[in-house]
Amino acid sequence: MLDRKPVESWLTDMDGVLVHEGQPVPGAPEFVKRLRTSGKPFLVLTNNSIYTPRDLQARLSRMGLDVPEEAIWSSALATAQFLGEQRPGGTAYVIGEAGLTTALHAVGYVLTDFAPDYVVLGETRTYSFEAITKAIRLINDGARFICTNPDVTGPSVEGALPAAGSVAAMISKATGIEPYFVGKPNPMMMRSALNTINAHSESTAMIGDRMDTDILCGLEAGLETILVLSGISTRAETERYPYRPSRIVDSVADLIDEI
Template sequence: SSERSPRELREKLDRLGIQADASHFYTSALATASFLASQRPNGSAYVIGEAGLINALYDAGFSTNEVNPNYVVVGETHSYSYEKIEKAINLVRAGARLIGTNPDLTDSMGKDVVPGTGSLIAPIELATGKKAYFLGKPNPLMMRHARKMLGCSREETAIVGDRMETDIIAGIHSEIDTVLVLSGVTSREDLKKYPYQPLYILSGVGDISE
């Protein structure tokens, strides 16, 4: 998720009774900020996203710019609007590069399905003829940076997720073990339509300790 900061994610786990340090979280917002800072140090961006993404970009040395930014960056957000799409389209047409935090078309909020970054960025792609570059899963860059940050080898790492198109394929592309949990968007029946398969299949994350 690009919406929340590592601190917010840590607090969420704390409420669930799970202890984790904020330094153990690596979000698509952090992956996006790290990549852009390596490509264009002290660059600028027009951002459609929430505080987790905006703060990650600030911390990486980026400034916000609504006139002539180097990049248009789109992440998960609840403040999407026609005006923001229009501005993003014209900035990309003027030369700004189009970046997405992750390509998921949908996300879940309780029992409801909500648009993901892939759906939010699609109108900008269609109107400009430019394809966005996504930094989150399944981009192997994110997986390499996360392993480097945690000091883990491929053999010590596994990716756990509920999406075949992002979580599991990210692990396959990064050559790390994959664990699909059936507590999210993918069912066992869905697996038949994919040419690739996870290494392990569990009912939920609670089964990992077993």
């Protein structure tokens, strides 16, 4: 990592890096502003497939973060792009919300529960037992199983919530079929982001707050990796992993002068 090229493009996770528990991380608005004025390509990444980029732009704007809609890349967008390339004009039975269904419609997919090419599982606020049962039966009948992200829990004010990875495990247990996960830590998520902004791995940095998704994904995609301690990770916890980030900083506030 000592002879890496200077950073010309930036990828950053959202929750835990720019926002935390519904509030902007101190220094994050200034960090985003510096990114925008620098003219360097950047994307804000999220494994959450619930929201469309427009939804997320509005959410970030309310917290003082001026992120353009086109600078947001979600696991829903990466999943739709992947399916559009794998099986153009295909069909899918979807468990998810507007972020996922809108992305799939945009690539020409038809959403149906009649002999679909894929069952696509994403995040939703209300997982339905009826929908999960239908997904299991469709997979048993031959539909291919895709999941937007492997996160087993998600954050809420009240505590942890079951997320797509947990529901995927339930479906896998019932069918014997493991899904293909598109989102982090699959390097495909990172490579699709790089392609979106025409960036190169040797001159791009990934900022994240999770060792098991953000840092692992960036590492496997060949990026410089920067762990921030403004989310869920502590410096001590990083020692438990067999891989290390390129460096550790307290928050994105420490990176403003590098842009």
